[in-house]
Amino acid sequence: MPDLLVKPKGTSGKVHDITPRSAGWGYVGFGLYQLQPGTTVSEETGDREVILVLVEGKATIVADDNNFGELGDRMSVFARAKPHCIYVPDNSNWSATATTDCTLAVCSAPGKGNHPVRILSDIGFEKRGKGSNTRYIHPIAMEDSDVADSLLVTEVFTPAGHWSSYPPHRHDEDNYPDMTYLEETYYHRLDPAQGFGFQRVFTEDGSLDETMAVADGDVVLVPKGHHPCAAPYGYDMYYLNVMAGPLRKWRFRNHPDHNWIAERDAG
Numbered sequence: 001m002p003d004l005l006v007k008p009k010g011t012s013g014k015v016h017d018i019t020p021r022s023a024g025w026g027y028v029g030f031g032l033y034q035l036q037p038g039t040t041v042s043e044e045t046g047d048r049e050v051i052l053v054l055v056e057g058k059a060t061i062v063a064d065d066n067n068f069g070e071l072g073d074r075m076s077v078f079a080r081a082k083p084h085c086i087y088v089p090d091n092s093n094w095s096a097t098a099t100t101d102c103t104l105a106v107c108s109a110p111g112k113g114n115h116p117v118r119i120l121s122d123i124g125f126e127k128r129g130k131g132s133n134t135r136y137i138h139p140i141a142m143e144d145s146d147v148a149d150s151l152l153v154t155e156v157f158t159p160a161g162h163w164s165s166y167p168p169h170r171h172d173e174d175n176y177p178d179m180t181y182l183e184e185t186y187y188h189r190l191d192p193a194q195g196f197g198f199q200r201v202f203t204e205d206g207s208l209d210e211t212m213a214v215a216d217g218d219v220v221l222v223p224k225g226h227h228p229c230a231a232p233y234g235y236d237m238y239y240l241n242v243m244a245g246p247l248r249k250w251r252f253r254n255h256p257d258h259n260w261i262a263e264r265d266a267g
Contacts, residue, residue: 049111195235
C-alpha cells in the first residue's frame with residue numbers, strides 16, 4: 001500500500017499530484033498548485049471530471065472555452081469565507097492564470113458527461129458537532145447538490161483543541177444504503193502554519209492502523225477504515241476533502257466502540 005501521508009513537492013508549481021495509480025485505488029485524484037502572479041497552468045480533463053477550488057488567492061479561469069474572468073476573494077483560507085469553485089466535465093480543458101499568489105486545488109474523479117462547466121455558486125455553511133467536537137463545513141459538492149457525476153467535495157474548519165471526522169467512521173464497503181465505498185483525500189492546513197495536527201487511519205480488524213502528524217500542506221490518503229483528526233491547542237486546522245467511488249452517495253458507519261458518542265449527542 002502506498003504511504004498514506006503525502007508531503008508537498010516544493011513550494012511552487014504543482015506541489016501535489018495524486019492520481020488513482022499513485023494512490024493505489026480506482027477513483028479519487030487530487031492536485032494542488034502554488035502559483036505566483038502571472039503564472040498560467042492548464043490541463044486536459046480526459047475521462048475525468050474536475051472541480052477547481054480556489055483555496056487562497058485570485059486567478060483568471062478559462063474552462064471548456066468559457067472565460068470566467070478573475071475569481072477568488074479569500075486571501076487566507078482561515079478567513080473562512082466561501083471558496084470560489086468551477087466544475088469542469090470530462091473531455092474538456094481548463095487553464096488558470098494567477099493574478100495574486102494563489103493556491104489552486106484540482107479535485108478529480110471519473111466523469112460521465114452529465115454536467116456542464118459552471119461556477120459552483122450555491123455553497124452552504126454548516127456547524128456540526130458539539131463541544132470540542134464542533135467544526136464548520138462548506139459543502140462544496142455533496143450529494144444533496146446534483147453538480148457532478150462522481151465527485152464529493154467539502155472543506156472543514158476545525159478549531160484549535162477540537163476533533164473532526166469524529167466519532168471515527170468508515171465508508172469502505174459498496175453496500176448501499178447501509179454504506180458506500182468512497183476513497184478520500186484530506187488536504188491539511190494549519191494556523192499558525194508552523195503547527196501540526198494528527199490523523200489516524202485504522203480498520204476494526206487492525207490490518208491498517210497508522211497515526212500521522214500532519215503539517216501545513218500535507219495530504220492524507222484514506223483508502224479504507226476510520227479516519228479521525230485532531231487539532232492541538234493553539235492551532236486551527238483546515239482540510240479539503242475529496243471523495244469518490246462507484247456511487248455518488250455518502251453513507252458511513254461509526255466505529256462500534258465509539259458510536260455511543262454520536263448517540264449521546266443526538267439526544
